[in-house]
Amino acid sequence: MNTINATQNDYRHRKRKAAQLPYYRVQYDLPLGDTPSVRTCLESNGLWELVTAPLREVYYYKVYENQKRKNFCAIGWPNENGGWEIRHPRYIGCIGLKGMTFIAGKPDRLLVFIDLTDYLCWQYDHKNDFPSILILNHLEFLPAARKRAAKFVSVTVGFDRIPQNLFTNGV
Structure with missing residues (x-):
């Protein structure tokens, strides 16, 4: 025992x-x-x-x-x-509370990035380009970003880790 x-x-x-x-x-x-x-x-x-x-x-x-x-x-x-x-x-x-970051620019053009560092690298090479910017900050905001992107005429996805078609299908 x-x-x-x-x-x-x-x-x-x-x-x-x-x-x-x-x-x-x-x-x-x-x-x-x-x-x-x-x-x-x-x-x-x-x-x-x-x-x-x-x-x-x-x-x-x-x-x-x-x-x-x-x-x-x-x-x-x-x-x-x-x-x-x-x-x-x-x-x-x-x-604090999680959220996306939006930087207002051209009202018809949107660039989407996962993180601010991706945006900073893009901005360094495109100093005279001023589209609206949406930074996800967290991947859980991807569905909300898709809805927001639908309001823009032109949407460009500025990252490689997510398939491009996540934004082009249904937008």
Whole structure:
């Protein structure tokens, strides 16, 4: 007969408390490059030329259960639902509500991208082209993007990971 000491068994199945609360909070944002150290970093990495209006310096924090607060700074851009899409060396994701990002341009022409980085690469090569831009930020918004694309005369998909016909069928 195999018996296990009750105290050892209780110890093994004891639930652990989370060390941190499961959310981040945005404190404030600044135009990208306002902080000298951020601008120097972008310039030294050859990225300053890619800086555009929707990119911001986002200052946010996380509070741990012991009420200690840890502050972060990252590059981010707002989405349509009031959330922030964040890019940090240790965190890539959304703070707040997920959503798409829309940049108004020509009312009859739309370019669709999965991520802002895809858009930035395209924009660098097309500085004098100003179509409306829709950035999915998350693939779960693909059905909503299809509905939105139907309102435009010309729709171009600017990514390779999704078959092109997802937008051409029924649009």
